[in-house]
Amino acid sequence: MTIAFHPDIATLMAFSAGTLEEPYTVVVATHLAMCEACREQVKRTDLIGGALLASEPEAEMVPGALDRLLAAADSDDVAQPIIVPDTGVPAPIAHYLPRGLDGVRWRWSGPGVAVADLPSSSAAKGRLMLLRVEAGRKVPEHGHGGQELTLILQGAYRDRFGRFGAGDIADHDEDVEHQPIAEPGEDCICLVAVDAKLSFRSRLVRTLQPLFGL
Amino acid sequence: MYATIMTEAKSTTGAMPERAEPAELIRRVAERRDKAALSALFVQFAPRIKSMMLRLGVDAAHAEDLAQEAMLSVWRKAHFYSPDKGAASTWIFTIARNLRIDAARRQSNRPYVDLEGIEVESEAPHGHALLEQSQIVARVSKALEVLPEEQREVVRLSFIKEMSQSEIAQRVGIPLGTVKSRLRLAYDRLRPLLEDLH
Numbered sequence: 001m002t003i004a005f006h007p008d009i010a011t012l013m014a015f016s017a018g019t020l021e022e023p024y025t026v027v028v029a030t031h032l033a034m035c036e037a038c039r040e041q042v043k044r045t046d047l048i049g050g051a052l053l054a055s056e057p058e059a060e061m062v063p064g065a066l067d068r069l070l071a072a073a074d075s076d077d078v079a080q081p082i083i084v085p086d087t088g089v090p091a092p093i094a095h096y097l098p099r100g101l102d103g104v105r106w107r108w109s110g111p112g113v114a115v116a117d118l119p120s121s122s123a124a125k126g127r128l129m130l131l132r133v134e135a136g137r138k139v140p141e142h143g144h145g146g147q148e149l150t151l152i153l154q155g156a157y158r159d160r161f162g163r164f165g166a167g168d169i170a171d172h173d174e175d176v177e178h179q180p181i182a183e184p185g186e187d188c189i190c191l192v193a194v195d196a197k198l199s200f201r202s203r204l205v206r207t208l209q210p211l212f213g214l
Numbered sequence: 215m216y217a218t219i220m221t222e223a224k225s226t227t228g229a230m231p232e233r234a235e236p237a238e239l240i241r242r243v244a245e246r247r248d249k250a251a252l253s254a255l256f257v258q259f260a261p262r263i264k265s266m267m268l269r270l271g272v273d274a275a276h277a278e279d280l281a282q283e284a285m286l287s288v289w290r291k292a293h294f295y296s297p298d299k300g301a302a303s304t305w306i307f308t309i310a311r312n313l314r315i316d317a318a319r320r321q322s323n324r325p326y327v328d329l330e331g332i333e334v335e336s337e338a339p340h341g342h343a344l345l346e347q348s349q350i351v352a353r354v355s356k357a358l359e360v361l362p363e364e365q366r367e368v369v370r371l372s373f374i375k376e377m378s379q380s381e382i383a384q385r386v387g388i389p390l391g392t393v394k395s396r397l398r399l400a401y402d403r404l405r406p407l408l409e410d411l412h
Contacts, residue, residue, distance in 0.1 A: 009401045010394040014379060017372040018311040025315075043300050044408035045401070049311065050304030051354030052373050058261035059268055062278055066256050069285050070249055079290040146380075173391065 003035050005161075005168040007149070009045075012038065016045035022120050023128035023193035026092060027149040027169070030191055033090035034151075034167040089153065093118070093191065101154060101189055104130055112137035131190045133157065133182040146195030148172045155188035157181060236302035237295075244292035256285050259303075263310045270314070270376050280317065284310040301350045314376075357407045365400035368393055 007015075007028055014020045015028045032039050084091040087100035096118045097103065106114035112134035120128050133139055135155065149171055156165040157180040164170055164180075172178070182188040234254060242251035260281040267277035287309045295305050358366060367386065371377045379397075383390045 008394065008398070010379065010397040013369075013372060013397050013401060017376060018315055019372055019376050019378045021378065043304075044405070046300065046304045046308055047350070047354055047408050048358070048369065048404065049307040049373050050301050051351050051358065052370075053259070053262055053266055053307040053310070054303040054351040055355045056262040056265045059265035059277070061260055061264060061281065065260065065278065065282065066253060069256055069260075069282055069289075070253065072282070072286050073249065073252060073289045077290065078293065079287075081294075173394075 003037070003167040005164060005170060006035065006038055006041075007031060007169050008171045009041070011147075011149070011171055012041055013045045013048070016042055016049055021126045021193075022124035023126040024147070024149050026118075026120075026128055027151050027191055027193045029092040030090045030153075031151050031167070031169045033092055101130075104132075106130075106132060113139065126193055126195050129192050129194075131192050133180070133188045133190075135182055135187050136184040137182050139180045139182075147193075148195075149193045151191045153189045153191055155186040156183045157188045158183065236306070237297045240288065240292050240295050240302055240305075241297075243289060244295065252285070252289055255288060255306075259288075259306050260285050263306070266310065266374065267314065269374055272314070276317070280310065280313055283313050287313065303351055353407060354404075357404050361400055361403060365396050365403070368396045369400050372397065 011020070011024070011028065015025060020028065032042060084094045085098070087094055087097055089097050089100055104116045106116050109115045109131075114132045116130045116132075118128045118130065120126070130153075131150075133155075139157075149169060150164075151169045152164050152166050154166060156163055158164070159178040159180040161170070161178065163183075234251070236255060236258060239248075239251040239255050242248040243255070263284050264277045264281040267280050268274065272280065284306065288306060291309070295302070299305065358369065361369065368382055371382045371385065372379075377385065379393045380390055383393045386393070388396075
């Protein structure tokens with residue numbers, strides 16, 4: 001798989017630091033599962049965290065803390081690797097999609113466009129969803145309220161930035177406007193993380209669009 | 215040369231009480247279930263994990279628990295670690311980071327499959343000579359120190375305060391785009407060193 005578009009390095013640093021909101025974290029993790037170059041990149045950004053940890057001052061542990069650990073170690077088993085069932089989707093999203101992309105329950109979201117929300121924890125800020133655009137279909141031109149991360153899982157689309165195929169990630173800031181067109185042949189399915197509040201706003205805008213003839 | 219670097223490591227990171235390299239200690243845990251090695255790792259890392267958690271505004275009891283849990287994970291997962299995946303301190307950092315993220319999510323009472331457990335195998339070449347851990351730490355710490363202040367600030371707020379980029383923008387009073395460009399500049403400066411290290 002040749003991947004042409006990667007997350008911004010600032011996004012990967014936030015992933016390493018653990019400061020990306022949950023939906024974005026899932027999208028980045030899924031990209032990492034598909035992209036060797038970014039796995040290498042994250043090893044480097046993780047090093048920053050490791051160095052900072054090692055140079056932390058030492059906080060005082062409560063008395064008996066080590067004994068408590070050793071007692072817990074007595075009764076604790078060795079961790080087993082987690083076996084992720086192969087449903088044809090990358091491991092980080094496999095548990096959302098027990099029957100793969102064929103089993104997704106899509107919701108109509110406009111001509112040729114369907115979405116399916118993926119559950120996040122209630123603490124999560126933002127929204128994680130799958131977006132399906134019919135082959136050959138044009139997505140109405142739109143801007144982004146906040147950060148939008150879009151990872152292509154299947155098919156491909158083109159916009160003014162180029163061609164985005166499986167494994168490519170579009171890491172767009174708030175001020176980016178684009179009009180993706182799905183390539184003919186196969187429906188384009190993407191994993192998308194957006195800011196929840198702002199996507200609500202854009203839905204409102206979408207609802208109002210016909211009224212204002214936009 | 216080696217001695218000089220060791221001295222630098224001490225002055226920038228504080229003296230490590232245990233002489234054995236953390237990677238070696240983890241190997242002893244994995245291969246022999248060696249509790250003395252686990253204890254040595256605890257002495258090196260638990261107080262630092264706790265300190266890092268306290269900085270994040272985690273309360274003292276929870277910070278203590280997270281440090282405990284992280285060390286128990288080291289015990290349970292030691293066989294997943296290999297030195298060519300990176301420095302031991304980096305591995306332990308990622309364990310602590312993921313536990314903190316998991317704990318925040320668990321408060322929401324929703325089941326969550328942790329991402330750390332499904333990390334993909336790297337195809338990176340194995341067995342190339344690794345620097346001693348203390349040298350890696352010393353060199354990265356030093357590189358961070360010589361970053362321009364404004365770049366160091368966004369890196370520290372990201373990794374130590376664990377603030378999101380929009381929180382940093384608010385706190386520092388700069389646009390989000392500027393936070394990102396400072397992080398990119400910082401990374402560009404660190405990159406040659408980081409590439410060298412793994």
